[in-house]
């Protein structure tokens with residue numbers, strides 16, 4: 141194993157993420173939605189596992205993250221937690237479970253923590269939801285913020301292109317980032333914004349800032365596991381680095397399996413009772 145993989149088998153906590161930022165150690169974060177993938181990601185030494193609402197796209201084939209429900213997120217969260225020993229597990233609050241009354245948001249966060257046994261929740265947005273964030277943190281639930289491209293607002297934006305290129309949106313993002321830190325968030329995800337803006341936010345904040353499509357001047361990186369493993373060959377945004385071509389590996393293995401069945405090669409004498 142590479143020297144970049146930590147030998148420290150202690151459970152990752154929000155405080156340890158903060159310490160990593162203080163000593164300049166980059167934080168690794170990846171999504172998982174199920175037990176088998178969560179075990180692999182945890183055994184590889186990932187610091188944070190995100191049970192993202194991208195499960196709506198990746199697991200269920202929806203066009204957006206909007207349809208996934210609280211019950212479905214809890215199901216994914218529970219499955220992931222069962223496979224994890226070391227990583228901090230963060231579960232996304234799905235669309236419609238916190239944007240209204242802050243007490244509804246609190247109830248949703250409590251359900252996620254009580255039923256999935258995850259370590260923290262993540263939600264999208266800044267100033268508009270700051271009372272909700274404070275209420276959830278006051279209940280003892282660690283909260284991670286998410287600014288920049290916020291996929292739950294796709295119907296407002298109308299596009300998944302880079303956010304905060306204009307000064308007005310960039311200024312609001314910086315203000316929101318500070319508000320989220322002041323409210324007590326333990327970390328912040330910045331999605332698809334200019335690298336210089338993300339770097340500025342990371343240098344101004346004391347809490348770890350994790351980027352996706354936000355350049356290298358932040359405190360860590362997050363990607364969707366199926367994307368970086370090359371399982372979705374049609375998805376090739378500029379920010380994505382593919383670490384494997386599992387689309388080719390899996391379809392090749394499946395084709396061999398079909399061939400072996402059709403030719404009668406599988407099962408052989410050793411593969412039967």
Ligand code: KIV
Nearest residue numbers: 171192193194329362
């Ligand atoms: O749902 C998700 O996978 C996310 C990441 C893209 C950060 O929020």
